[in-house]
Amino acid sequence: MVRLGAELISRAPQYLNAVKDREIDLRGNKIAAIENLGVTADQYDSIDLSDNEIVKLDGFPELRRLSTLLISNNRISRISSSLGEFLPKLHTLVLTNNRLGNLAELDPLASLVKLHTLSLLENVVTKLPEYRLYVIHKLPNLRLLDFSKVKAKEKIAAKARFASQEAEENAKKGGAEQTFVPGEVPAAVEPASDAKHQHLSRTALKAAIQNAQTLAEVARLERALATGQYNGSGDAMEEG
The missing domain is CATH 3.80.10.10 (Ribonuclease Inhibitor)
Structure with missing residues (x-):
C-alpha cells in the first residue's frame, strides 16, 4: 500500500x-x-x-x-x-x-x-x-x-x-405530527400534564412551608400538603 x-x-x-x-x-x-x-x-x-x-x-x-x-x-x-x-x-x-x-x-x-x-x-x-x-x-x-x-x-x-416509501420512513423516524384543535387537549397528553403539574405544586408547597413566618401558616400549609387541597400555583386553598 x-x-x-x-x-x-x-x-x-x-x-x-x-x-x-x-x-x-x-x-x-x-x-x-x-x-x-x-x-x-x-x-x-x-x-x-x-x-x-x-x-x-x-x-x-x-x-x-x-x-x-x-x-x-x-x-x-x-x-x-x-x-x-x-x-x-x-x-x-x-x-x-x-x-x-x-x-x-x-x-x-x-x-x-x-x-x-x-x-x-x-x-x-x-x-x-x-x-x-x-x-x-x-x-x-x-x-x-x-x-x-x-x-x-x-x-x-x-x-x-x-x-411514498421515503415519506413513510421519515414519518417513522421523526414521529407522526399531531394536529391540535384550539381548546382541545389530547387525552393521551392530559394525564401526564396533570401529574407533572401536581408534582410542581407539591414542590412549591414544601418550599412555602420552609419559608412560613408563623406556626399557623405552617399548620395550614402542611394540612394542604397532606390533603391535596391547593391551587395550581401551589398555594393552600382557603377553607370555607
Missing part, C-alpha cells in the same frame, strides 16, 4: 484531457486512502484515482473546482455522507468495478447535488431489483447512469415507487 502524499502528487502526470479539463493522473499507485489532496490547491477539474486500493470514498478537502472524479477499479464499499460538502461542483463520478453491495450504501451520493453522470457498473449493487429506479430517485438531476440515458418515464416510475 502507498500513501497519497505531497511527493506522489507533485510527480503525477498533469495535462489537459480530451474535453480540455485540467486533470491529474494518480492511477495505479496502490493508494489505500484519499488524503493530502489539499496540496493540489484546487487546480484541477478532473482527478483520476483509478486502479488503486481505496476502500472508502472520503478524505477530500474542499475542492470547489473539481467536476470529474474517476475512481474505477478500487475496493470502495463506503461513501462519506459529507461528500457533497467538499465537492460541491462534482458532476461526473465513475465508480466502475468497486465493492458497493446494497442500495443504502449509495444514499450519500445524494449530497452531490450537481451530479449528472454516474457509473456503478460492475458493482454488486447493480444486480439488485429496482437498483436503477432507486438511484434515479436519489439523484433527481442525473442524466446518464451506467452510460445509459435516464429517461423521463424512468423518473416518473422512480418517484411513484419510492417517494
